[in-house]
Amino acid sequence: MLLDVVVLFVTFFGFMLLGLPIAYAIGLSALSTVMLHFPLDMGALILAQRFIGGLDSFTLLAIPFFILAGSLMNHGGIAAKLIDFAKVIVGRLPGALAHCNVVANMLFGSISGSAVAACAAVGGTMSPLQKKEGYDPGFAAAVNIASCPTGLLIPPSNTFIVYSLISGGTSIAALFVAGYLPGALMGLGVMVVAGIIAKRRGYPVAPRASWNEVARTTLRAIPPLMLIVIVMGGIVGGIFTATEASAIAVVYTLFLSMVIYRTVSFRTLPKIILDAAVTTCIVLLLIGASGAMSWAMAYNNIPKHVSDALLSLSDNPIVILLVINAILLVIGMFMDMTPALLIFTPIFLPVVTQFGMDPVHFGVLLAFNLSIGICTPPVGSALFVGCSVANVPIAKAIKPLLPMFLVLFVLLLAVTYIPQLSLALPHLLLGY
Known part of the structure; x- marks a missing residue:
């Protein structure tokens, strides 16, 4: 059985090093493992x-709908309205534009459901403003990069939908609600670091807004923010499921983009739908390939072998969770979030449930941990996008990112060892 584990992971990482697309690497490594027990034709048919x-x-079905809703939001000029609203909220803090960047990422990321989209949309708008105010470009890029993953935790989140599927049906509503507090903590952690640096460097505070300006800015931001209220209110209230909510989100964003703001026309709509379809195909190809790999792992008892290996290190849950976090942080540096989630959920979930960890709590831990990985070199997608929109080299953003990473690691440990941070709201709102 040890041979199965070796073949699976050696072939998987080997195919990745050869530059094969990750979905193909997953499928071929699963086939290589299955061929240890079945002929090629039978193994291929089973997979x-x-x-x-x-x-x-x-x-x-929720995934393509939420992706389309996010794509409509990205093309609908929503980011600028949320940035103006964020200025009203945090404009009087030291380093106002840095805090505005964080809050805008939290709002836009949760609405679009994409960290990279938030990083590009908000960072593309904020970078010229911060440069004009005298902010260091590396610092501005670091704030944008470190805060954009908050949208992966604050619902609606495709990450939690994928986790629900791969974990055997964990409540999506509970996962959505559970993500609020850790997502807010992630954003606040970045703001604390940004505020300290801004205070030391003397970055300016935004002028005090008049009551008329506050009211006008808030009114402009209400329509896109209502998407969160409609989606989460309907799910928590039991009015519709997460899948039905995703379809409602598309209808609402279409109405906003084409009727209220008129930033999307019938001429541009086909391209937006095509972009969403391409993104959906990539995600679903990964999910399908990971389903085949999960079966290959289950057939060869690989999760049990990994579980036994971890439990042989220690029977202390604190130590086991520390080891799992360390493994996931390293994996996140080299693998994108969705495939890492699909591959390692069936491996580690049986381990943590053995000592009584709630699947919702573990889902939040996974999302928080792997979201850090998209900000880190060598393959962090948010890192590349954030540096690209800020027009700064990666090396210049790494130094200001280090204290933010430190705070995120501390918050990860808090989310890991304090279950109430994830489970308090599901208990309160859903009776979970």
Whole structure:
């Protein structure tokens, strides 16, 4: 059985090093492992069935709908309205534009459901403003990069939908609600570091806004913010499921973009739909391939072998969780969030449930941990996008990112060892 583990992971990382797309690397490594026990034709047939079976889920319909809603938001000029609203909220703090960047990422990321989209949209707007105010470009890029993953925790989040599917049906509503407090803590942690640096460097405070300006800015921000209220209010209130909520989100964003703001026309709509379809295909290809790999791992008892190996190190849950966090942080540096979630959930979830950890709590831990990885070199997508929109080299953003990473690691430990940070709101609002 040790041979199965070696073949699976050696072939997987080997194919990745060869530059193969990660979905193909997942599928071929699963096939290589299955071929240890079945002929090629039978193994390929079994994995093809598991591939299709992994996509045969009503819950997965939420992903293309939320992606389309996010794409409509990205093209609808929503970022500028949320940035203006963020200025009203945090404009009087030292380093006002840095705090505004964080709050705007939290708002836009939660609405669009994409950290990279938030990083590009908010960073592209904020970088010229911060440069004009005398902010160091590396610092400005670091704040944008470190805060954009908050949208992966603050719902609606495709990350939690994928985790719900791969974990065997963990409540999406509970996961959505559980993400609020850790997501807010992530944003506040970045703001604390940014505020300290801004105070030391003497970055300016925004002028006090008049009551008329506050009212006007807030009114402009209410329509996009209502998407969160409608989606989460309906899910928590039991009016509709997460999948139905995703369809409602598309209808609402279409109405905003085409009727209220008129930033999307019938001429541009096909391209937006095509972009969303391409993104959906990438995600679903990963999910299907990971379904095949999960079956290959289960058939060869690989999760049990990994579980036994971890538990042989220690029977102390604190130590086991520390080891799991360390492994995931390293994996996150080299692998994108979705495939890492799909591969390592079935491996580590049985381990943590053995000592009584709630699946919702573990889902939040996974999302928080892996979201840090998209900000780190060598393959962090948010790192590359954030540096690109700020027009700064990666090396210049790394130094100001280090204290932010330190705070995020401390918050990760807090989320790991204080279950109430994840479970208090589901208990309160859903009776979970």
